[in-house]
Amino acid sequence: MGAFQSKNRFPVDGRTVIITGGSEGMGKALARLLAQKGANVLIVARTVQKLEVALKDISAAAIRPSSQRFHYISADLTNPSGPPRIISEATAWNNGYTPEILFCCAGASRPGLFIDMSNSAIKEQMEVNYYSAAYMAHAFLQPWLQNPTTPKTKEPKHIVFTSSIAAFLPIVGYSPYSPSKFAIRALSDSLSQELLLYQSICDMRVHTVFPGTIFSPGLETENLTKPAITKKLEESDGGQTPEEVAASSMKGLERGEELITSGAIGLALKAGMLGCSRRNGWGIVDTVMGWIVLIVLVIVRRDMDGTVRKWGKERLGKDSG
Numbered sequence: 001m002g003a004f005q006s007k008n009r010f011p012v013d014g015r016t017v018i019i020t021g022g023s024e025g026m027g028k029a030l031a032r033l034l035a036q037k038g039a040n041v042l043i044v045a046r047t048v049q050k051l052e053v054a055l056k057d058i059s060a061a062a063i064r065p066s067s068q069r070f071h072y073i074s075a076d077l078t079n080p081s082g083p084p085r086i087i088s089e090a091t092a093w094n095n096g097y098t099p100e101i102l103f104c105c106a107g108a109s110r111p112g113l114f115i116d117m118s119n120s121a122i123k124e125q126m127e128v129n130y131y132s133a134a135y136m137a138h139a140f141l142q143p144w145l146q147n148p149t150t151p152k153t154k155e156p157k158h159i160v161f162t163s164s165i166a167a168f169l170p171i172v173g174y175s176p177y178s179p180s181k182f183a184i185r186a187l188s189d190s191l192s193q194e195l196l197l198y199q200s201i202c203d204m205r206v207h208t209v210f211p212g213t214i215f216s217p218g219l220e221t222e223n224l225t226k227p228a229i230t231k232k233l234e235e236s237d238g239g240q241t242p243e244e245v246a247a248s249s250m251k252g253l254e255r256g257e258e259l260i261t262s263g264a265i266g267l268a269l270k271a272g273m274l275g276c277s278r279r280n281g282w283g284i285v286d287t288v289m290g291w292i293v294l295i296v297l298v299i300v301r302r303d304m305d306g307t308v309r310k311w312g313k314e315r316l317g318k319d320s321g
């Protein structure tokens, strides 16, 4: 302990955290982890029954059960009227303070070939992944700015978005899904710069997590309609449990990272896609890794394209999926 231990840049003990998609999968694993670290936790999702079951599980993980508080709010986050109601309910529940940390984990993937998709399916992916996060983030910034003083004023406020490594490379079958995760990364980057405007009034930070395959209820649902070629292309990603993703996300946040990956493939792919995004520390590791990755990706892309071309040649007409 002590001198060599770096500062925790994401303290949560005694603070109040709101997690969308906190009733299942990665969001629920994060909620449990935050409860173990001493946070008050509020989860948001649509289905009340799942929220009730999850909340019991989350509160059972508290390190100080007598003083930590837990709550849920049911809302459909694709509806822009949801977040303002969530803020007022959450603020009232949290003794008049807007929760200081927002995790946007709600999301879903409905894979399929673009050519087969209805326009409403294309729109739905943007709504459930991008707008659900953008509306929430938008609703939190004004209350934070107007009331920058909270019991833990010294600590910055945080928004944490959830993207995917599908935002780093093309994968057949994710054409309506990947753009929604790219959009989250773009929002994260532009907000990260915009929030500097207000830094002297209220220190607000934004982060994005890029998980690979997560063994979650959501994955089981998406696999029901996933084209076989998509399963083939993503088989080299071994996958992680929601708990593993939650733990590595928290580690990245505690190190102060802005764009966070939870596995080796994500780390490499991110390095090849950083561009003008914030790098960790001075960015030397990310940058050198990026040079190597960009060379390796020439081969990866050629290999993936070869697989897709062969698949089409052998199966198109018989089974386009």
Ligand SMILES: NC(=O)C1=CN([C@@H]2O[C@H](COP(=O)(O)OP(=O)(O)OC[C@H]3O[C@@H](n4cnc5c(N)ncnc54)[C@H](OP(=O)(O)O)[C@@H]3O)[C@@H](O)[C@H]2O)C=CC1
Pocket: 020, 021, 022, 023, 024, 025, 026, 027, 044, 045, 046, 047, 048, 050, 075, 076, 077, 078, 104, 105, 106, 107, 108, 109, 128, 129, 132, 162, 163, 164, 165, 210, 211, 212, 213, 214, 215, 216, 217, 218, 219, 242
């Ligand atoms: N699973 C995977 O392989 C990967 C997932 N991701 C992303 O990680 C995040 C978590 O995924 P995962 O662990 O699979 O989650 P799950 O699909 O298992 O759970 C999704 C959660 O979001 C809630 N939710 C879904 N739609 C809405 C909505 N319209 N309004 C409010 N809440 C909603 C669900 O509850 P309810 O249905 O009751 O509303 C549930 O709590 C998502 O953003 C996902 O896109 C990223 C990479 C890989």
Ligand SMILES: CCCCCCCCCCCCCCCC(=O)[C@@H](N)CO
Pocket: 108, 109, 164, 165, 166, 171, 211, 212, 213, 214, 219, 222, 233, 234, 235, 236, 237, 265, 268, 269, 293, 296, 297, 300
């Ligand atoms: C040096 C770099 C090597 C690169 C190897 C490429 C491997 C590609 C694996 C892609 C896996 C995609 C997971 C997306 C998960 C997701 O977001 C969905 N499950 C939606 O929920």
